[in-house]
Amino acid sequence: MRALLRPLFGRRARLRWIHLILGGALAMPYVLVGAVVVGPVAGSTEVFSSVVLQLASFAVGLPLAAVTSLFPLTRPLESAAVRWLCGVDAALLADGPARGRAAKGRTALWFTLHLGAGGIVAGMSLALPPFAAVLILLPLAAVLRDTRLGLPDVFEHTWALALAPVAGVASLLALAGCAAGAGALLARWAPALLGPAPEDRLAAAEARAADLAVRNRLARELHDSVGHALSAVTLQASAARRVLDTDPEFVREALAAIEETTRRTVGELDAVLGVLRDGDAPGTAPAPTLAADLDGLLRRTRAAGPTVAATIGAPLETLPPVLSREAYRIVQEGLTNALKHAGERVTVTVRVELRADHLEITVENPLTAPPTTRPGGGHGLTGIESRTRLLGGTARAGPADGTWRLRVRLPLTPPSAAPGPPGPRHPLEEPS
Incomplete structure (x- = not known):
């Protein structure tokens, strides 16, 4: 019943x-x-x-x-x-x-x-x-x-x-x-x-695409900022532990670099998470740029052990803010890969040069071992490629004359036309 x-x-x-x-x-x-x-x-x-x-x-x-x-x-x-x-x-x-x-x-x-x-x-x-x-x-x-x-x-x-x-x-x-x-x-x-009508489905698809773009952007920021900080801090702590009894001055420099790296990364992490928190205002930590923090980035990387030879052939203060910010992240990821795969007792060469109509970034380090893929990794150079493509530039990475070379070219004036299908890309061989 x-x-x-x-x-x-x-x-x-x-x-x-x-x-x-x-x-x-x-x-x-x-x-x-x-x-x-x-x-x-x-x-x-x-x-x-x-x-x-x-x-x-x-x-x-x-x-x-x-x-x-x-x-x-x-x-x-x-x-x-x-x-x-x-x-x-x-x-x-x-x-x-x-x-x-x-x-x-x-x-x-x-x-x-x-x-x-x-x-x-x-x-x-x-x-x-x-x-x-x-x-x-x-x-x-x-x-x-x-x-x-x-x-x-x-x-x-x-x-x-x-x-x-x-x-x-x-x-x-x-x-x-x-x-x-x-x-x-x-x-x-x-x-x-x-x-939903076709117009509603199109609006929903556009909203999802915009949300996905924001999430991908935040994921790249977290990967580049936190990933670099963890790699640098790990190598700095490891180097300091090995020379703790023989080179106190190096240990002090390494600890100071660890402190500075973690403090900056916490600020950047708070800024990114502020965007993710529902109802919270974005964090106030400014995004790092070449003009503001390239010297600090190189100094903190040297504190981990490698020798970093930098050639700066561009007036960093005059670069457009977006270009300077993305270029900073590209240099940061290049140094992170060098720290993870070349070791801490190598020489890493960084060149930032201004050409006729583009900014050229080159990061080289000795190819001490065949490139390997880390479980769960493989996103660093993909992020570089994504940043480069959004600015209308080109990126190439791979072995060259016994070294691992990352070369990126970014136009000084980003394309002003409406985005269309992506043009030809240079494949990036991803070691990380």
């Missing part, structure tokens, strides 16, 4: 019934406006005393509901109600306002159906339960038979009184069946009428 009654009185059926009653409540203002129009036309001041005039008012009010459904908030609110009360998957519904004539037309049709079906079911829900209760109690309560309550004369017969409770229960089941059927139909039609 419970399985038979669940489609009529189960939780989902009850929630859909509530959804229909809400539609009836929303329809009431439009019915009142319709009554203002129907009353004078019919020459009656008692519109709600006539079922025919009530239906006429209802019919006049529904077109008004279709017009007001064009307000932008209608579709988001209706979608939320359908999602929570009708059990429709959120992925099948549009969240934002309707765009375009077709989407607005579907929203108007849905709103009209919701209010129309809701008004009918809500009216039945108000009228039928009291009537059914009277029928069920009629054979048992003499006072109900004496007052008659406007019941048909047929209930004066004994057989009619005996069947009255059956008719009352049947009317309640009919009400539940109408509500369940109307709710199921609305739930089935909701994805077609409230679902």
Whole structure:
């Protein structure tokens, strides 16, 4: 019995019934406006005393509901109600306002159906339960038979009184069946009428692409900043431990470099995580640039043990801020790779030179062992390639004359045209 009654009185059926009653409540203002129009036309001041005039008012009010459904908030609110009360998957519904004539037309049709079906079911829900209760109690309560309550004369017969409770229960089941059927139909039609249009899918795809671009940007920043800091601090601590008893001055320099590296990295990490925290303001730590911190980057790298020979043939202070920031990260990643793969007792050569129309960055270190791929790694040079491509430059990395060479060329003026398909790329051989 419970399985038979669940489609009529189960939780989902009850929630859909509530959804229909809400539609009836929303329809009431439009019915009142319709009554203002129907009353004078019919020459009656008692519109709600006539079922025919009530239906006429209802019919006049529904077109008004279709017009007001064009307000932008209608579709988001209706979608939320359908999602929570009708059990429709959120992925099948549009969240934002309707765009375009077709989407607005579907929203108007849905709103009209919701209010129309809701008004009918809500009216039945108000009228039928009291009537059914009277029928069920009629054979048992003499006072109900004496007052008659406007019941048909047929209930004066004994057989009619005996069947009255059956008719009352049947009317309640009919009400539940109408509500369940109307709710199921609305739930089935909701994805077609409230679902995303092609414009909505395009807007959602653009939003996801923008979000992915931001996440990729933050991932690159974290990889370059934290990855370099951890590699440098590990080598600095290792070098300091080995000469702790023989070279106290080197140990002091290494500890100072570790302190400076971690302090700067914590500031950069806080700035990046501030963007990720929902509701938090971004961190205030400035993004490092060649002009602001190239000397410090080279000094901290030398504290890890390697000899870093730097040739700076460009006025770093005059470089565009975006170019200077991205170039800093490229040099940082090149030095990180050198620390991880060449060792701490090697000479790393860094050249930053200004050519006619581009900035050229070269990082070289001895190729002490064949390049290997670290488990879970392999993102550093991919990040360099991504940064370079966004600025319209080129990047090449790989063995060259017994050394590992990273060479990047960045145009001084980034491309101003709208982004299009990426052009030819130089493959980067990824050792890290």
